[in-house]
Amino acid sequence: MSDPAPIVGGMTIQRMDNVGIVVDDLDAAVAFFTALGMELEGRMPIDGRWAGSVVGLDEMRSEIAMMRIPNAPGRLELAKYHSPEAITPEPAVTPANTLGLHRVMFAVDDIEDTLARLRPHGAELVGEVTRFEDSYLLCYLRGPSGIILALAEQLS
Structure with a gap:
């Protein structure tokens, strides 16, 4: 059995749940990661005051696709922002x-x-x-x- 996560301020980290990636074409990103070997776990719209409060964006509307690695830990949350639009660096x-x-x-x-x-x-x-x-x-x-x-x- 592996050693537990280090204690930080009396708490332990349970796991890394997912990595979020903002994309401009959600369908293309899902197809790409499916070709890599991941599976689509689910897809849903994310909006409302609670969502904007979490990410610090007013009137946020987005759609996410959660991709998972079959039979292994590790997920990617692909997000397409409809409002406000994603910013290109x-x-x-x-x-x-x-x-x-x-x-x-x-x-x-x-x-x-x-x-x-x-x-x-x-x-x-x-x-x-x-x-x-x-x-x-x-x-x-x-x-x-x-x-x-x-x-x-x-x-x-």
């Missing part, structure tokens, strides 16, 4: 050293097969597939809405 395509949430990494069985499934959904390599010692093949790719993913295939 300048520049629209940010480099890897931009401050803030950088990327989400997925362990995959076959990196080339995964790339082949994702390319029809707009995936483009940021750099190239690279070998790290005799341990991993690694790559960064850009998906819908400029999302950066990392893929890792364990070699040994």
Whole structure:
């Protein structure tokens, strides 16, 4: 059994529930992450005073799609904002050293097969597939809405 989470101020963290990603085309993002191997857990509108209060946006209306990894922990909450509209950063395509949430990494069985499934959904390599010692093949790719993913295939 693993050690419990460290105690911070008398409380423990139970788990990381999900990572939220804002997208401009929810259907395209769902298709992309489905091609990666995730499953759509659910999709629903999010609006009302309570929702705007949580995120600090007045008159917020959005739609979310919760994606999950089959038979494993880990979920992504994909969100499309209808009001107020999402803001595109300048520049629209940010480099890897931009401050803030950088990327989400997925362990995959076959990196080339995964790339082949994702390319029809707009995936483009940021750099190239690279070998790290005799341990991993690694790559960064850009998906819908400029999302950066990392893929890792364990070699040994």
